[in-house]
Amino acid sequence: MAVKAILTDIEGTTSAVSFVFDVLFPYARRHLPGFVRERAGTPEVAAQLDAVLGESGEPGVDLDRAIDILLQWIDSDRKATPLKALQGMIWQQGYEAGELKGHVYPDAVKALQAWHGEGYGLYVYSSGSIQAQKLIFGCSEAGDLTSLFSGYFDTTSGHKREAASYRRIAETIGVPPGDVLFLSDVVEELDAAAETGMKTCGLARQGGELAGHPTVTAFDTIYPASF
Numbered sequence: 632m633a634v635k636a637i638l639t640d641i642e643g644t645t646s647a648v649s650f651v652f653d654v655l656f657p658y659a660r661r662h663l664p665g666f667v668r669e670r671a672g673t674p675e676v677a678a679q680l681d682a683v684l685g686e687s688g689e690p691g692v693d694l695d696r697a698i699d700i701l702l703q704w705i706d707s708d709r710k711a712t713p714l715k716a717l718q719g720m721i722w723q724q725g726y727e728a729g730e731l732k733g734h735v736y737p738d739a740v741k742a743l744q745a746w747h748g749e750g751y752g753l754y755v756y757s758s759g760s761i762q763a764q765k766l767i768f769g770c771s772e773a774g775d776l777t778s779l780f781s782g783y784f785d786t787t788s789g790h791k792r793e794a795a796s797y798r799r800i801a802e803t804i805g806v807p808p809g810d811v812l813f814l815s816d817v818v819e820e821l822d823a824a825a826e827t828g829m830k831t832c833g834l835a836r837q838g839g840e841l842a843g844h845p846t847v848t849a850f851d852t853i854y855p856a857s858f
């Protein structure tokens with residue numbers, strides 16, 4: 632089976648972990664209390680707050696407690712879907728105000744542009760919400776890269792360490808898992824994708840090996856046709 636589609640993670644793969652941890656998460660942390668207090672009455676924020684309280688097992692607590700829970704979740708890097716949705720809304724304001732610019736490694740930009748030109752279908756799968764994914768690529772230091780991608784997947788398709796999520800994504804893309812190449816910096820995500828028959832390539836930007844998977848330090852040594 633030949634690779635037809637390439638599915639990529641963001642943090643640690645196309646984009647620096649430090650951009651997410653030192654720029655995006657602190658931005659969301661700083662703005663979350665004000666954002667939530669101001670927008671708690673809007674349907675889109677109210678729905679996410681309901682989901683936060685459901686997931687936290689503390690239904691009926693007040694807004695201050697909900698904000699505390701969300702701040703704890705940011706600090707522990709919890710990949711909770713409602714937190715990710717709220718972060719995406721907050722980051723949108725930052726990108727719109729020119730306070731944020733998405734980091735995408737130049738080698739990733741170049742390879743994604745080349746693969747798009749060669750006819751590969753390009754897709755994103757990140758724990759960040761689809762809104763956040765479109766923002767990091769749409770308002771990137773290299774300009775608007777969103778036209779390169781044919782689709783975006785987040786944790787509403789399932790968690791990234793579960794094989795079922797990759798099966799679901801392949802089905803949505805309309806390509807057998809064996810024709811998809813998945814790129815990530817997290818071995819458990821690569822393992823879950825490989826379990827479905829997807830081809831995998833690990834990104835270890837600081838060097839090293841993602842056990843059981845071909846591993847590279849940058850996109851410029853990934854040749855999809857060789858998988």
Ligand SMILES: CSCCC(=O)C(=O)COP(=O)(O)O
Pocket residue numbers: 640641642643651655710715718756757758759760763764767791
């Ligand atoms: C879409 S940028 C924000 C990334 C994010 O919130 C996150 O949790 C990173 O997850 P990933 O699956 O891209 O490692």
Ligand SMILES: [Mg+2]
Pocket residue numbers: 640641642643644815816817
């Ligand atoms: Mg990652």
